[in-house]
Amino acid sequence: MESELRTEQLEREMIKVGKALVTNFFVLLKTAQNYREGHAAINAPLENVLKMVKEIHRRNEEASIRVQRGYLLMGEIRLKPDAAGLDAFNFIMGEMKRYLIGSINFTPGVTAEEIKKFAYIFSEIEPIPSPQTYVKFLERMQQRMVVHIELETLGEDGEESVEVDESELMDNRKKSRKVYYQTIHAISEVMDNAKMGQTLRLRKSKRVVQSMIDQLLAAETNLVGLTTIRCHDEYTYNHSVNVCILSLAIGQRIGFSKPKLCELGMAALFHDIGKSEIPLSILNKPAEFTREEWAIMQQHPLLGVKKLMKLKGLDALSSRIIIGAFEHHLYCDFSGYPRLPYKRLSLFGRIISIADCYDGLTSSRVYSRTPMQPDKALRYMLARTGKIYDPVIMKLFINCIGIYPIGTLLLLDTRELCVVLENNPDPEKWNAPRVKIIADSQGRETGGELADLADPRCARTVMEALDPNRYRIDVSQYIV
């Protein structure tokens, strides 16, 4: 009898502490919404949350907030809101549902710094209604080294929570990198075989393009960010994979089906296969080409067609690849090369042409003087839209990458350095993307604080886009 009473009292006390945790967490989130990270206003609510968490741990209970059948629970105890706490409850429940979070568990050892970062993630991630939102959330937590807070996802019906394998998340991040390297590997193998005059085998490439498309469709990672990876000495390999990624991004905007995307990806991946026939001394020439060398370079579309015609069986896929290789330098007004009585440009040709040019302009390759910054490259291409580039596809392309595409290295007016992580969903704010600060105004490397340049409280604007390759900075490590 007495023990029962005691349990009841304990439970009442726990409910009280639990409610306090929810309320304090609510205040923290609200404050985080209104004050930038580092502002003093955040400190008090942060301390309150941490105090509650510690209190719960002291009682050997789990400091977790869980959504279940329309209620909030702490551990197994249902927290009934009173009139005063209703707002807090609804807000927390709403936030959790928006990010498809089923439960938040502050584990022992959690620090104020972690709780603070955690609170800011809510304003950093767009809660689009997609299972990826939750994954993104977890990824961001990893990026920000929030390790003592554990999340569970909301069940499919929005009620039950299901265990999520944390390692799977790591896998997601790795997966995108892996597919990039696999694609590099596949294209280099094909190109090397092509060089030696061996029969081309497309199967492996097809597989990697398929997994790339899977990732693209699942939005597990922003593939465009992957184009910042530079991992092979041979420019053509990186270029081919990048053109593949950028083309797929456009193809997805157009709404191509999976098989169509596969054809597009393959055509893009192999668009420069003809270069395998061009002597490396020209291909890798560190200076400008002579007239004769240009003439040889300009043979690569035809050399590509020649190589690809040797493929066994001319099916729809290999035909599309051939068309891509042939058309990608023709230009809209057919002022490009090869100059032949061929006056047709397929959608694939138009897409690959734009992706090719953009990557060509922005990549630092051996024979290019100075690679253009993404915004300059876009400016350059926009000026030639209609004549050289298809205006409609160009629009879609800019929609894919924004003005400062993911991975752009920016110098801010604060003389801080940052890397673009995400574009603002509002195109009008594309000159103010979401970024990761990688160095402070003194040029000291920082921990990678996130900033939304569109947020007026952020008070930073873009000065200039810099060329990461010129300074040999690997931006990809901040993104993927």
Added chain:
Amino acid sequence: MTEMVAGQQETVETPDASREELTLATEVMQSMVKTSKGFKIYLPNNPLLTRFVEELNEKMGKHLSLYGEYRLDIDQFELRYKGKTVYENRDPKESMAFKMYSDGIRFVIFSEGLEEYELCGFLEIVGKDRPSDVDDDIVTLLWEKNFPHLVTVLTDDFLEFDADVGGHVAPSSQQEKITGIYTAYSPEEIPPSPLLIPQKILTLSDKETDWLRKAREADEKRKPLDDVIQIITSILVGEHDPVVFGEFVGIMAKLAENLFNSGEVRYALNITWFLGNLARNEQIPEANRAEIDRALGTILSPDTAKIIARTIDTSELLSPDKLRDLLLIFGPPAVGRMCELLGLVEKMKMRKVIIQVLCEIGCDAPEVFIPYLSDSRWYLVRNIVFILTRIGSPATLDSLMALISHREVRIRKEVLGYLERVPDPKAKTCLLKFLRDDSSVIRIRALQILASTRCTFALKPILALTTSEQFQERDIMEKKAVCEAIGELGADQMLPLFREMLTKKYWFNKAKEKESIICAVAGLVKVRSASAAKLLEEVSAVKGDEIRDIIIQGLGAIAAESAKGVAAP
């Protein structure tokens, strides 16, 4: 049935699942195999097939609800469930295991919630017999279908990359490089004003959306192959570099050949005609045109010949005129293959076209035909001999002589024609051999040829024939032919012989006597001299009415002949 679904027999491996689970897994597999076969045999609406599918769906559903997933390990010829072989088929054409394995699939996992359409889709893809030369592609087909409760794991998925290539996810310090920026960057540089893109550049107008839709539709409608052909066509029309031109001519010819072989005959024909026209285009440099001719000769291969023959016999795609044009485009380099084609085509009218063309273009190198003289198809040999006769080159005489004793009479007859036509004296000597041919038709023909070509050397052997015992057994036509040849070749010298034949008495055999006189008259008609006529008149006086009529007819023939002889010069 080579397919084996595990039943009672135990596997060597120790399975890590309960007996019940394995039994059910085996039943699921049995049901899968049955359904997969059903797909091949029955129409989709067949009630039996419907039952199979229902049964499979039920079994699989039961399994999944009990055990969560149905995961198969794929080996080259076997499928295993938790260590137990549940399927085995070693026939690469049929085996589901082999098809998946060779396509790189190592596991297939069905999970709870699996729907009937996924199961059926899977079986249709995996179960279908596919020609082995099609490069994969079960993986792509499954990938395109995107079945939510069906996962395949590929060999490539096991491929890991070294940490130093792809693994460094954790950021490493780049302080040094960052410092580099701060030292290199001079703030005096005036940065360009940020690029501001007006909204109208970012959203597609209705017109643009419409354009995009139409462009997609147009692309969808076009066969990619058309574009490829168009590309190569434009290269051939626009490229002047002889090396590049030559390469692409070869590529185009190869494409035509491949298209023939893959059954795209219309395309293949169009390409061939295109190349043919290009070869006749005088604006193309001579050397390039020669290149085209050479390439054109390669299109007709033993395989394409089969396809073209089938096209000729089973469709109206090629009219006689078109066929003729096509063969002329293939040209002399393809003469050998055309013989092949001739051996395959059944339509008489079309065979004649081929023969006609071969007669026209084969004359420069008649030796190309020689191998076909030993072909096992008599009709082909006969046609080839016919063609060689029309060409009339002595170069092929030796090879044709080998056919003098060919067992097919129609061939021997054709050879005879060749020997008659070919101007080589050796050919005439060969004719003598036919005098002993098994066929009287041939013997008669040989006699006629020897006579008409005035081969006097044949007189002796022919006379010798008359003394042989067999000769008396020959029918009257042949005997007549012998006498005619003798008359022709021996002329007045033969009068005593004919006189004897005319006057010899066959007391008990009136028919024989008549025969002898008919033959003698025929011979004398060929002698057609005044002495011959005199002899006939002489004899007619002493003969009865019936014989006299024959003789008078002979006299008439001589008169007509000599009238012709007078008129001719």
